[in-house]
Amino acid sequence: MIVTRLIKLRENKALKQFEVANLLNINPVTYNRYEKGEREPDHKMLKKLAVFFNVSTDYLLGLTDIPNIIDDYIKKSNIKQTHLTNDEKELLNLYCELxxxxxxxxxxxxxxxxxxxxxxxxxxxxx
Structure with a gap:
């Protein structure tokens, strides 16, 4: 599941694998192996990927089909999305996983x- 999600998320950002690797400060071969399913990210890298792509770790792991817990909450609660900055959403997503x-x-x-x-x-x- 993580393989297809990583590919889709990267493509949605119109980034190449080596660009994602550089932005995450990891070896491009390592990232390539994540997308090929030859290697799985450890928990620290999983968290880093979730923050980078603005999704939950549960989404990356295939435990939910909701990419972003906070975005889903905002939609359900009728809060205007413009009230939260990306930093605020990121903090709330991280908080939800604690x-x-x-x-x-x-x-x-x-x-x-x-x-x-x-x-x-x-x-x-x-x-």
Whole structure:
């Protein structure tokens, strides 16, 4: 499944195999072997490929036919896609794949950052 998905995703970006390999900082022969099915990416490379192609690792592995969890969520929830940048979508996709204990850590860090940088500005405006 990963073979056909990688080929399709690369072709959709109108890239050659060696271009993808260069952008991912891997040997072109290695990437070629991924697309031929002669080699499987390890979990770190799988994650890197998912981020590069803006899809979930589940999609690459054939566990779902939904390429991008966040795009599907946006469609179902009627949120205007223009409200999220590509960086925000990427972060949300990565977050969705984290185990629960990591999500708790991310929530805590995000809340701390919000309290430090956003909340004081909102408090200033209220005065």
């Amino acid at each position: 185990p629960p204990e990591s999500k708790t850590t991310i929530k805590t860090l995000t809340k701390t950052q919000y309290d430090l940088y956003v909340k004081p500005k909102l408090d200033e405006k209220a005065i």
